[in-house]
Amino acid sequence: MRKAEYPLVPLLELTPDQTKIFTLPRGKGEVALALHNGKVYAFGSLCPHQNASLQDAPIEKGCVVCRRHGYRFDLK
Numbered sequence: 542m543r544k545a546e547y548p549l550v551p552l553l554e555l556t557p558d559q560t561k562i563f564t565l566p567r568g569k570g571e572v573a574l575a576l577h578n579g580k581v582y583a584f585g586s587l588c589p590h591q592n593a594s595l596q597d598a599p600i601e602k603g604c605v606v607c608r609r610h611g612y613r614f615d616l617k
């Protein structure tokens with residue numbers, strides 16, 4: 542796993558238990574962020590099932606829930 546640091550957003554821009562997508566600097570693509578139980582999680586912005594955007598996806602019981610077909614992905 543590659544490790545990188547990017548200053549992205551103030552924590553206050555994240556809504557607890559809901560994903561938000563941000564564009565990375567220098568053309569590095571997009572990342573989805575989620576604030577859950579006081580921790581920030583970062584992951585790909587597209588659902589691995591059929592590439593639906595994970596923008597505003599809810600977090601339920603520690604899982605990101607894709608709005609298109611309802612697949613669930615554990616944050617851990």
Ligand code: FES
Pocket residue numbers: 588589590591592593607608609610611612
């Ligand atoms: S595209 Fe996300 S569950 Fe199908």
